[in-house]
Amino acid sequence: MSLWRQLVRGLAALTNRTGSDQEIDDEVRHYYEETVAAHLARGLSQNEAKRAARIEMGNPTVVAEQVRDYGWESLVATSLSDLRYSARVLRRTPVFTMVVILVVSLGSGAVATVFSALNALVLRPIAGIRDADRLITLSPIRSDGLFLQQGSFADYSFLRSRSQTLSDLAAWGKVSLTIAGAGEGTIVWGNMVSANYFDALHVRPQLGRFFSPDEDRTPLAQPVIVVSHAFWSTRLGRDPGVVGQAILVNGHPFTLIGIAPRDFHGIYTGVRADAWVPLMMQPLLRPRADLATSSWLWMFGRLKDQIPIESAQAELPALMATHARERGEPKGPVGFRSMRVFHFTGLPGGEGVVVVRFLGVLLAAAALVLLIAGVNVAAMLTARSIGRARELAMRAALGAGRIRLARQVLTESLLLFLCGAVGGWILSLLATNALEHVSLPANLPILLELSPDVRVLIFAICSALAVGVVFGLVPAVRAARLDITAQLRDGAADGRWRPSLVNRMLIVGQLSLSLLLLVSAGLFTRSLARGQQIDPGFQMAGVVTTSFETESWGYNQTRAQAFYAALRSRIQSMPSVVDVSYVSRLPLTGGSTTEEIQIDGATIGVQIAAVDAGYFSTLRMPIVQGRAFLRLDDDRSERVAIVNESLARRLASDRNVIGRTFRFLGKPTTIVGIVGDAKYATLGETTPLFAYFPIAQKWQPTQSLLVRTNGDAEWIGPAIEHVVLSLDPAVPRPHVASMKEATAIVLLPQRVAALVTGVLGVVGLTLAAVGLYGMMAYSVQRRSREMGIRFALGAQRSTVVGMVVREGLTLAVLAIVIGVSLAAAAAQAIQGFLFNVSPLDSATFATMSLVFLSIASVASYLPARRAAIADPIAALRAQ
Amino acid sequence: MDPQNTDVIQGTLDMLILKTLSLEPLHGFGIARRIEQVSRGVFKVNPGSLLTAFQRLERAGLLDSEWRQTENARRAKFYTLTRAGRKQLELETADWARRVSAVTRLLKAEG
Numbered sequence: 001m002s003l004w005r006q007l008v009r010g011l012a013a014l015t016n017r018t019g020s021d022q023e024i025d026d027e028v029r030h031y032y033e034e035t036v037a038a039h040l041a042r043g044l045s046q047n048e049a050k051r052a053a054r055i056e057m058g059n060p061t062v063v064a065e066q067v068r069d070y071g072w073e074s075l076v077a078t079s080l081s082d083l084r085y086s087a088r089v090l091r092r093t094p095v096f097t098m099v100v101i102l103v104v105s106l107g108s109g110a111v112a113t114v115f116s117a118l119n120a121l122v123l124r125p126i127a128g129i130r131d132a133d134r135l136i137t138l139s140p141i142r143s144d145g146l147f148l149q150q151g152s153f154a155d156y157s158f159l160r161s162r163s164q165t166l167s168d169l170a171a172w173g174k175v176s177l178t179i180a181g182a183g184e185g186t187i188v189w190g191n192m193v194s195a196n197y198f199d200a201l202h203v204r205p206q207l208g209r210f211f212s213p214d215e216d217r218t219p220l221a222q223p224v225i226v227v228s229h230a231f232w233s234t235r236l237g238r239d240p241g242v243v244g245q246a247i248l249v250n251g252h253p254f255t256l257i258g259i260a261p262r263d264f265h266g267i268y269t270g271v272r273a274d275a276w277v278p279l280m281m282q283p284l285l286r287p288r289a290d291l292a293t294s295s296w297l298w299m300f301g302r303l304k305d306q307i308p309i310e311s312a313q314a315e316l317p318a319l320m321a322t323h324a325r326e327r328g329e330p331k332g333p334v335g336f337r338s339m340r341v342f343h344f345t346g347l348p349g350g351e352g353v354v355v356v357r358f359l360g361v362l363l364a365a366a367a368l369v370l371l372i373a374g375v376n377v378a379a380m381l382t383a384r385s386i387g388r389a390r391e392l393a394m395r396a397a398l399g400a401g402r403i404r405l406a407r408q409v410l411t412e413s414l415l416l417f418l419c420g421a422v423g424g425w426i427l428s429l430l431a432t433n434a435l436e437h438v439s440l441p442a443n444l445p446i447l448l449e450l451s452p453d454v455r456v457l458i459f460a461i462c463s464a465l466a467v468g469v470v471f472g473l474v475p476a477v478r479a480a481r482l483d484i485t486a487q488l489r490d491g492a493a494d495g496r497w498r499p500s501l502v503n504r505m506l507i508v509g510q511l512s513l514s515l516l517l518l519v520s521a522g523l524f525t526r527s528l529a530r531g532q533q534i535d536p537g538f539q540m541a542g543v544v545t546t547s548f549e550t551e552s553w554g555y556n557q558t559r560a561q562a563f564y565a566a567l568r569s570r571i572q573s574m575p576s577v578v579d580v581s582y583v584s585r586l587p588l589t590g591g592s593t594t595e596e597i598q599i600d601g602a603t604i605g606v607q608i609a610a611v612d613a614g615y616f617s618t619l620r621m622p623i624v625q626g627r628a629f630l631r632l633d634d635d636r637s638e639r640v641a642i643v644n645e646s647l648a649r650r651l652a653s654d655r656n657v658i659g660r661t662f663r664f665l666g667k668p669t670t671i672v673g674i675v676g677d678a679k680y681a682t683l684g685e686t687t688p689l690f691a692y693f694p695i696a697q698k699w700q701p702t703q704s705l706l707v708r709t710n711g712d713a714e715w716i717g718p719a720i721e722h723v724v725l726s727l728d729p730a731v732p733r734p735h736v737a738s739m740k741e742a743t744a745i746v747l748l749p750q751r752v753a754a755l756v757t758g759v760l761g762v763v764g765l766t767l768a769a770v771g772l773y774g775m776m777a778y779s780v781q782r783r784s785r786e787m788g789i790r791f792a793l794g795a796q797r798s799t800v801v802g803m804v805v806r807e808g809l810t811l812a813v814l815a816i817v818i819g820v821s822l823a824a825a826a827a828q829a830i831q832g833f834l835f836n837v838s839p840l841d842s843a844t845f846a847t848m849s850l851v852f853l854s855i856a857s858v859a860s861y862l863p864a865r866r867a868a869i870a871d872p873i874a875a876l877r878a879q
Numbered sequence: 880m881d882p883q884n885t886d887v888i889q890g891t892l893d894m895l896i897l898k899t900l901s902l903e904p905l906h907g908f909g910i911a912r913r914i915e916q917v918s919r920g921v922f923k924v925n926p927g928s929l930l931t932a933f934q935r936l937e938r939a940g941l942l943d944s945e946w947r948q949t950e951n952a953r954r955a956k957f958y959t960l961t962r963a964g965r966k967q968l969e970l971e972t973a974d975w976a977r978r979v980s981a982v983t984r985l986l987k988a989e990g
Binding site: 006023027028030031033034035037038057058062063066067069071072129512560634 | 893906907908909911912926930931935936937938939940951953954956958
C-alpha cells in the first residue's frame, strides 16, 4: 500500500517535475514570508526582518533543494540530468566519442554474434513447440560405454510401457521421402514418428489432423502423411482441399491427413523437416532397417505434472538396464545397458554437450575482445579525465560533491558502453546475416536462423554494461580523488607527466589478453593446417562423388541393383575415367556403423562398410596382403571380407590372417585380404578395427558413387547427372561434388574455430595496439615540454626516440610474459578441439609473440618519432 | 546561539508534527511556531527537516494536504491528519511514554 503510494507519487512528481518543484518553492516561500511577517510584528524594519528570517531558516533555495532531494524520484531525476550532461559532454568531442563507441561495438558485436549462435542452436526453444521445459531427451548408452542418440523400437516400446515419470514418450527416425503430388517428385527430409509425437510436443495442426493411436499399432495398415506448412504452400499451392486426398510417397499412395503449423519444422536444430509419417510405415519406406532391433530412433518424453527431471533421470537408466537383462541379448559390446536423460534441446544428447563446449570456447574468445575493448576505453577515459581535471576541479570548487562527480563520470562511461552495445547488436545482425548465407557442405535441408533476438540484445547490453561498470569505475574513482587546489593552480599538473600506474596496468592487461587471443587463433589455424595434412589413408584428389537413396525412389533391391550396375558400366566407358566404385557410407562424413563378429569364441565390435569391387583402387588404398574384392564376390559365391591392418593385427599377430573365417550376422565369412589402415568417420579418430564386405553380399540401398578420373575432368559432374536422368527421368537430379568438398564437413569445427578466433585475434590485437599507441602518443604530447628541454640541452633525437620506444616495449614484454602464461593455461581447455597440435606448441607461441612484439614496436615508435621531429622551441613556447 | 534553544530530539519530529496536527489542520510555518511555543522555546524546528518530514509523512499516508487561504490572506499548504496518521500518533505516543518512564527510572536509580 505504502510502496504503491511511493511509486505513484514518485511517478507523478517525476512526470510533472516543474509542477512539484513549483509547489515546494511555493511552500518554502510561504514559510519565509510568514517568518518575515513574524519579525515585522516584533517591530523590526522590513530589511532587518528579511535578514533575521534568512538567518533563522537559512537560504530558502537550499531548503527547497533539501526537500526536493527526498524520494526515489529525485535519484532518477539527477541520473537523468547526469545523462543529459554526459550526452552534451560526449557531443562536444565527437571523434573521441565515435572511436570509443566503435571500440565497444567491436567487442560487444563479437560477443553478441557468438551468443546468437549459442542462442539459436541451444538456448532458444525450438520453434513451434510448447511447454518445452517439461520435455526430456533420452540417449541410450552402449555396453562398451559409447553413448548414442538413438535406440531401437524394442527399447522404445519397453520404456514407453513401463515409465511412471513420463506422460508421453515419443520416438522419431529420419527418412528421405520422394513426394509426388500433382507435379514432379520432390525429395524431402522426413520423419517417421510415433503417433503421439505431435501430442508430446503440444503442437496443434494448422489444418486436418495429426496421427491417431491406432496408426501406431499395425505395420503398414495406415499409409497416412502430414506435411509442413512450407511444403503445403510451395508444392501443394496452399490448397485446403488436398487434405484427405492421396499423394505418392516413394511411389506408394498415402493419404494426406494434416498440415503442420507454419513455424514447426521438426525438432532437429538446423534441419528442416517437411513430412511426417507413422513409424508403422517403416517396412515400406525403410525396408532394410528391422523395426524391432535396429537402433535408429531418437526418443523424447514429456514429464508428468509435478515430476522433476531427476525422477526420470533415476527411473529411465534403471528401466533400460532391466530391459537389457530381460532381453538377454545381444551380449556383445553393442547392446544397450543404460541411458542418459537430458533437458530437451534441438541437438539430441551428446551433440548438444559438444556444441555448447565448442561455442563456449568461442564465446570466451569473444568475451576477451570485449574485455580488451573495455580496458581500451578505460585507458582512453582515464587519459581524458586527466585532460579534463580542470573542468572537474572547477565543478568541485562550485560545490559538486565528490560522489556526485564520480557518478557523473561513471554515467558517461555507461552511456558510451550502452551506445557500444547497441552498435554491437547491429554488427551481430550483419555478421549473423552473412553467416546464414554460408553454405554448409552437408546433404541436408539446412535451416539456420541465427537471427539475434531480444535475448541477444539483452545479453549484449548486460555484458557491455557489466564491462562498462568495471572499467568506468577507474576514471570515476580518479575523479572523486581529485586534488582540487593543485588542479586549479596554474599549470601545476603538467611538466613531468608519465602514464599512471593504473594506465600502465590497463595497457599491459589488454596487451596480454590480445596475445592470449592470438595464440589461441594460432593453435586453431595450425590445427586446421595439420588436419588438412593428415593422411586419411586414401587419396581424395581426382575423385568425385554423389549419393543415391534408391529406397526413397520406391526401388526394390532388384531394380536398384540394375540401376547401379547400368550406371557403373555407362560411366566406366567414359574417356579419362580410371575407376568406378560404390560404398555404403562415404568416409570422413562423421558417421560409422558398428557390428559384431565372432571369431575363436570371442566377440569383437568392428566398424564396417559395404563396398563395391574397385573401391580400394579408386581411393588408392594399398592391399597389403591377399586380394581386393572382385565382381565375382556376389550373392551366390562364398562370403568374404577384407580387414584393415589394425584388425589383422588384433586377430593374429603370429599367424596368417588370410583364409581365416569369422561369423558375421550369423554367416561364416572368409578373410581374403588386408588393406592399409585409413580414417573413416573423422580425421581425429584413432584408427578403428575395420572390416569391408562386398556390397553385393551385404546389400545397401543407399550408396555413394566414387569416380576417379585422370587429369582435369570438369565435365564429369554434368555427365554423371545426365546418365542418371537418362536411366530414370523420375529420380531427383543428383548433386555431384569432388570428394574434398563432400568431406569438408569433417574439419568444420576446426575451420570455424580458426576463422572466428583469427578474426577476434586480429580485432583484439588492433584494439590493443591502438590502445598502446594512444597512451604513448598522449604521454609524448604531455611531455613535450620535457622533450623540449632535453633537446635544448643537446639530447640526440635517437636517444629520445629510444627512451619512448623502450617505455612501450617494457610494457609489451611484460604483456608477453603474462599473455604466454595465460595462453598456456587456456590452451589446456581447448585441447579437445586441436588435431595433432600440442596445446603448448612452441612454434605457435614463438611466432605469435614475435608478431605481437613487432606490432607493439610500431605502436610505440610512431609517437616517439613524432616527438623527435617536433620543434623544441615551439614545444617550450607552447607551455 | 541561545543554549535554551535546541533542535528537536532526533526521531521525535514526526511525532510532534502528528500531535500538533491532531488538534487542527495547519501549514508548515504554523506547525513550527506551535512546536516552539508549546515547548516554551526549548525546541527549534529546522524548516528543511520539517518540510522534508511532510513529504515523508504524506508518502506514508499519514497526512493529507491542500492549498488554502490563511487568515492573513496568503496561500499556504495546510496539512491534515489522516485516520492512519491518528493511529500512528497513538502508537508513537504510547511508545514514547514507555521510553521516557524507562529513562526516568534509570536516571533515578543512578541518583
